[in-house]
Amino acid sequence: MANTTQRIGWIGMGRMGYPMAERLLKAGHDVSIWNRTRSKAEPLAKQGGKIVDRLSDLADIDVLFSIVATGKDLHEVYFGPSGVLAGSNKAPPIVVDCSSISVDESADIRRRLAERKSDFLACPVSGNAKVIKAGKLSAVASGAEAAFRTAEPLIKVFAPRGVSYVGEGELARVCKIAHNVMLGVVIQNLIEITLLTNKMGVPRHAFLAFLNNGVMGSMFTAYKSPALVNLDWTTTFTPELLRKDLDLGIELANEMDVPMPVTVAAREILQMHFGMASLKPDPQKYLDMDFATLMETMAIASGMKLESENKPVPTGLEN
Numbered sequence: 001m002a003n004t005t006q007r008i009g010w011i012g013m014g015r016m017g018y019p020m021a022e023r024l025l026k027a028g029h030d031v032s033i034w035n036r037t038r039s040k041a042e043p044l045a046k047q048g049g050k051i052v053d054r055l056s057d058l059a060d061i062d063v064l065f066s067i068v069a070t071g072k073d074l075h076e077v078y079f080g081p082s083g084v085l086a087g088s089n090k091a092p093p094i095v096v097d098c099s100s101i102s103v104d105e106s107a108d109i110r111r112r113l114a115e116r117k118s119d120f121l122a123c124p125v126s127g128n129a130k131v132i133k134a135g136k137l138s139a140v141a142s143g144a145e146a147a148f149r150t151a152e153p154l155i156k157v158f159a160p161r162g163v164s165y166v167g168e169g170e171l172a173r174v175c176k177i178a179h180n181v182m183l184g185v186v187i188q189n190l191i192e193i194t195l196l197t198n199k200m201g202v203p204r205h206a207f208l209a210f211l212n213n214g215v216m217g218s219m220f221t222a223y224k225s226p227a228l229v230n231l232d233w234t235t236t237f238t239p240e241l242l243r244k245d246l247d248l249g250i251e252l253a254n255e256m257d258v259p260m261p262v263t264v265a266a267r268e269i270l271q272m273h274f275g276m277a278s279l280k281p282d283p284q285k286y287l288d289m290d291f292a293t294l295m296e297t298m299a300i301a302s303g304m305k306l307e308s309e310n311k312p313v314p315t316g317l318e319n
């Protein structure tokens with residue numbers, strides 16, 4: 001059971017942070033919230049969230065959570081001139097970061113927090129905003145085990161599928177990179193087999209229904225199916241972020257002498273998508289859409305013209 005007397009801090013009200021913090025509030029926790037764009041946090045005040053104006057208002061909190069875009073942004077919110085640790089000697093005893101950042105950035109942040117006697121837990125998550133709402137988010141954590149055991153019941157409130165403790169230091173970052181490498185490989189393969197069956201005459205919704213009901217189906221293949229059937233490119237994750245994670249995975253593999261030929265092929269196919277995007281009227285707008293747009297590049301490469309099937313497709317995330 002989570003201890004609801006702990007004072008929790010939350011930084012980041014993006015696609016992920018908002019519904020994660022909302023779950024803590026709904027479970028009765030005392031959560032103080034800061035977001036760079038304050039207006040995005042304000043709806044949570046109605047659910048008991050205490051919206052703070054300054055990051056330094058979170059310096060004396062018991063457990064501080066963060067989920068922002070990049071390692072650079074995380075550094076800024078912790079150590080920047082207006083950051084949590086600016087202007088006082090106070091620091092939260094436990095800081096838990098759920099952003100997806102590199103191993104080196106995470107290690108640097110850990111070193112700096114240790115100087116302030118703060119235990120740092122790397123705690124990236126698996127899922128998207130819809131997965132959080134469906135109560136199916138999971139997480140992986142690394143850092144000092146005692147700090148993890150204190151924070152674990154809180155993490156489980158927004159990651160009820162479970163949080164796996166994998167050891168000291170930045171091992172959770174490595175696991176998240178490996179997870180996203182699989183995301184890159186699976187989306188590529190899911191697209192190519194969907195196009196193959198489609199080109200031979202099978203409607204995409206029918207093929208994906210078979211796949212999702214069978215042993216190869218997964219939470220991911222099911223919740224991505226509506227996008228591939230109806231060409232709905234509402235952003236959950238961008239091709240740019242996926243390419244960054246594939247590169248991080250390949251970099252680690254090179255360092256460790258682990259061959260990852262399938263990952264390298266998936267990375268190069270994704271690279272073609274950037275070339276295709278540059279031919280669009282507004283390449284950046286196109287690249288800001290969901291990474292499943294890779295299907296359009298693969299369709300061109302397959303000599304296919306795609307049209308939406310306009311079919312309702314179960315995602316497995318329905319309440």
Ligand SMILES: NC(=O)c1ccc[n+]([C@@H]2O[C@H](COP(=O)([O-])OP(=O)(O)OC[C@H]3O[C@@H](n4cnc5c(N)ncnc54)[C@H](OP(=O)(O)O)[C@@H]3O)[C@@H](O)[C@H]2O)c1
Binds near residue numbers: 016
């Ligand atoms: N989306 C997914 O499916 C998914 C899944 C798993 C993990 N992740 C990871 O989770 C993290 C957040 O993803 P998201 O989809 O929630 O991103 P998002 O919707 O773009 O939100 C980013 C958040 O970071 C804040 N931020 C960015 N730069 C900042 C800065 N310099 N100073 C202060 N705050 C800053 C933003 O503040 P503003 O509101 O002011 O812009 C916003 O709260 C990323 O590391 C991502 O890789 C995402």
